[in-house]
Amino acid sequence: xxxxxxxxxxxxxxxxxxxxxxxxxxxxxxxxxxxxxxxxxxxxxxxxxxxxxxxxxxxxxxxxxxxxxxxxxxxxxxxxxxxxxxxxxxxxxxxxxxxxxxxxxxxxxxxxxxxxxxxxxxxxxxxxxxxxxxxxxxxxxxxxxxxxxxxxxxxxxxxxxxxxxxxxxxxxxxxxxxxxxxxxxxxxxxxxxxxxxxxxxxxxxxxxxxxxxxxxxxxxxxxxxxxxxxxxxxxxxxxxxxxxxxxxxxxxxxxxxxxxxxxxxxxxxxxxxxxxxxxxxxxxxxxxxx
Amino acid sequence: xxxxxxxxxxxxxxxxxxxxxxxxxxxxxxxxxxxxxxxxxxxxxxxxxxxxxxxxxxxxxxxxxxxxxxxxxxxxxxxxxxxxxxxxxxxxxxxxxxxxxxxxxxxxxxxxxxxxxxxxxxxxxxxxxxxxxxxxxxxxxxxxxxxxxxxxxxxxxxxxxxxxxxxxxxxxxxxxxxxxxxxxxxxxxxxxxxxxxxxxxxxxxxxxxxxxxxxxxxxxxxxxxxxxxxxxxxxxxxxxxxxxxxxxxxxxxxxxxxxxxxxxxxxxxxxxxxxxxxxxxxxxxxxxxxxxxxxxxxxxxxxxxxxxxxxxxxxxxxxxxxxxxxxxxxxxxx
Numbered sequence: 001x002x003x004x005x006x007x008x009x010x011x012x013x014x015x016x017x018x019x020x021x022x023x024x025x026x027x028x029x030x031x032x033x034x035x036x037x038x039x040x041x042x043x044x045x046x047x048x049x050x051x052x053x054x055x056x057x058x059x060x061x062x063x064x065x066x067x068x069x070x071x072x073x074x075x076x077x078x079x080x081x082x083x084x085x086x087x088x089x090x091x092x093x094x095x096x097x098x099x100x101x102x103x104x105x106x107x108x109x110x111x112x113x114x115x116x117x118x119x120x121x122x123x124x125x126x127x128x129x130x131x132x133x134x135x136x137x138x139x140x141x142x143x144x145x146x147x148x149x150x151x152x153x154x155x156x157x158x159x160x161x162x163x164x165x166x167x168x169x170x171x172x173x174x175x176x177x178x179x180x181x182x183x184x185x186x187x188x189x190x191x192x193x194x195x196x197x198x199x200x201x202x203x204x205x206x207x208x209x210x211x212x213x214x215x216x217x218x219x220x221x222x223x224x225x226x227x228x229x230x231x232x233x234x235x236x237x238x239x240x241x242x243x244x245x246x247x248x249x250x251x252x253x254x255x256x257x258x259x260x261x262x263x264x265x266x267x268x269x270x271x272x273x274x275x276x277x278x279x280x281x282x283x284x285x286x287x288x289x290x
Numbered sequence: 291x292x293x294x295x296x297x298x299x300x301x302x303x304x305x306x307x308x309x310x311x312x313x314x315x316x317x318x319x320x321x322x323x324x325x326x327x328x329x330x331x332x333x334x335x336x337x338x339x340x341x342x343x344x345x346x347x348x349x350x351x352x353x354x355x356x357x358x359x360x361x362x363x364x365x366x367x368x369x370x371x372x373x374x375x376x377x378x379x380x381x382x383x384x385x386x387x388x389x390x391x392x393x394x395x396x397x398x399x400x401x402x403x404x405x406x407x408x409x410x411x412x413x414x415x416x417x418x419x420x421x422x423x424x425x426x427x428x429x430x431x432x433x434x435x436x437x438x439x440x441x442x443x444x445x446x447x448x449x450x451x452x453x454x455x456x457x458x459x460x461x462x463x464x465x466x467x468x469x470x471x472x473x474x475x476x477x478x479x480x481x482x483x484x485x486x487x488x489x490x491x492x493x494x495x496x497x498x499x500x501x502x503x504x505x506x507x508x509x510x511x512x513x514x515x516x517x518x519x520x521x522x523x524x525x526x527x528x529x530x531x532x533x534x535x536x537x538x539x540x541x542x543x544x545x546x547x548x549x550x551x552x553x554x555x556x557x558x559x560x561x562x563x564x565x566x567x568x569x570x571x572x573x574x575x576x577x578x579x580x581x582x583x584x585x586x587x588x589x590x591x592x593x594x595x596x597x598x599x600x601x602x603x604x605x606x607x608x609x610x611x612x613x614x615x616x617x618x619x620x621x622x623x624x
Contacts (some may be wrong), residue, residue: 033423080599081595081599084599085598085599089422090369090423091598091602093423094594094598095594095598097594098591098592098593098594098595098598100591101587101588101590102587102588102591103591105584105585105588105591106585106588109584109588220434227427256442258438258442259438259442261434261435261438262442265434265435269431272417272420272427272428273416273417276424
């Protein structure tokens with residue numbers, strides 16, 4: 001029981017991390033709010049489903065197509081909406097949240113709810129680790145998620161583009177003087193964040209079914225991981241998702257599933273109240289509290 | 291010949307807010323018209339509308355109160371994404387008082403407004419120092435957490451909620467009390483915000499550190515603004531509980547957080563009148579769209595985006611400018 005909980009907690013943590021890295025790339029690392037993140041996650045899942053079942057594309061083609069489409073949607077959202085309200089944090093949040101709301105609710109309205117809306121698993125098999133049955137999909141998620149986090153860290157620390165992403169969040173004007181076109185970089189950041197959301201959806205959704213309500217959950221979880229870990233910190237994402245992942249799984253097993261969500265919400269509240277920049281965030285004391 | 295649009299302020303003494311306002315009927319009407327006509331319409335509407343639209347008017351007034359409460363907070367620099375917290379707190383307090391102790395609405399509503407305000411202020415007190423988006427996140431999360439807490443602990447009726455509240459005796463009383471409260475809040479707090487006290491609040495929004503430098507305790511002012519805003523929200527919640535005779539988890543729903551923000555954005559933030567105008571547009575609109583089911587939330591989302599991008603000042607400020615300015619096309623000297 002205990003060992004099983006630990007194994008599933010690890011898997012849960014990696015899922016959380018995978019959900020959060022796209023959001024972390026956009027909001028945490030380059031400082032552009034994208035509160036349509038959860039909606040883009042669900043959007044890509046539905047487009048894959050449609051490509052698979054309505055158009056009849058092979059699965060890999062449908063998945064890649066939907067990832068590209070989601071990136072395009074993200075880029076369009078930046079170009080036509082976010083660009084006009086850049087710098088006004090609240091307007092960014094409200095505008096992107098409005099877009100997310102519209103996307104999610106239109107799927108709900110069109111009746112895309114039910115168990116038939118699900119994606120196929122990559123490999124339909126299972127193995128036993130430490131006496132616990134684990135299906136291959138979950139194992140794949142752990143591998144892919146770990147690789148994704150490492151890639152994110154490498155990308156933001158050792159590539160020109162990644163450094164530019166961090167640059168525009170630290171000081172946009174200084175970044176401009178160094179020849180970084182902040183609008184272009186922010187556009188790329190939103191598009192890549194959307195693409196990662198789509199990728200995460202392709203990997204994670206086969207575990208359950210696609211539902212519009214999931215979009216809000218994904219947004220809150222991504223937000224929780226980013227805030228607790230500290231905006232802009234890759235190590236923070238990992239630590240925070242393990243903290244929340246373990247806390248969730250253990251409350252689920254030993255207390256009751258009703259308390260699962262409360263634990264992560266309470267964790268965000270406490271971190272926000274005590275150290276708003278998160279566990280590993282660089283302190284920007286005066287920007288966040290007075 | 292290229293032309294440009296020239297805008298000239300109307301040269302009326304009244305705009306300086308001086309004693310000259312009393313010089314002529316024309317100027318007095320110019321000033322009083324935009325204030326008295328809406329009041330008159332608000333008081334007349336319940337008599338003209340059918341029973342269904344009376345109910346709609348009632349929820350318009352409730353959402354207008356929530357939007358006013360949002361705007362007061364926003365003008366103090368605190369952006370709330372969780373008006374449902376205030377609303378739900380008021381609703382649950384009045385529900386508990388009425389359900390367990392059988393108090394009458396005359397007692398429960400004022401108690402809920404004051405205690406709801408106090409409790410919400412106390413809940414947010416630890417995060418009063420947070421600025422901008424960090425404060426917003428806390429307000430977004432609190433109502434979500436309270437819902438889950440009620441679900442998990444099954445207190446106060448749990449998922450089923452409490453039913454059988456005392457209804458308000460007559461529908462006329464119901465309508466006029468809420469409309470009166472809305473008008474009183476609108477004009478009263480508008481006045482408050484244009485006084486020196488309001489100036490301090492707006493100063494906190496514009497630059498909190500310089501207000502701090504002026505030797506003013508901004509935390510105390512923020513606390514007061516929070517109490518006022520959450521009191522208004524709690525009143526709205528308490529009132530609606532007695533109208534629906536029910537209180538349950540839906541009072542913390544996202545609707546009560548999103549619609550007030552949408553109303554304030556559409557109507558124009560920064561003047562409580564804009565928030566009220568927004569409620570008067572959005573709530574009937576969403577009633578008209580009720581037949582389309584979930585599609586109306588899509589419309590909210592689209593509305594929010596369009597107004598934020600295309601008309602960030604909001605409808606009220608747009609109309610206000612048209613009212614106070616002449617516009618004409620003039621030729622540009624090359």
